[in-house]
Amino acid sequence: MNMLQNLPKNVGPMDRNIRLAAAGVLILAGLMTGSVALDIIGLIVLATGAVSFCPAYKLFKFDTLNK
Incomplete structure (x- = not known):
């Protein structure tokens, strides 16, 4: 897990929240449609x-990140 923590961050908070929400929708759609x-x-x-x-x-x- 330390390797993932050492990655340089380039995704800001709003972008992160959008990604997490979109991921939920995509995964749910994938599960529902197979x-x-x-x-x-x-x-x-x-x-x-x-x-x-x-x-x-x-x-x-x-x-x-800085936007």
Whole structure:
């Protein structure tokens, strides 16, 4: 778990809350429809929100932490 705590944060509080809410919707939709793809996407969105780090943001040098 220490490795996840050492990631540089690039997801701000509002972005984090939106990700967590969207993850819940995606996972629930995946469970209701039987779509594994929606569940996987939901879990990825949940993970990026939970640790406040998005690899895509890092790749494109984007940051919502200070906004």
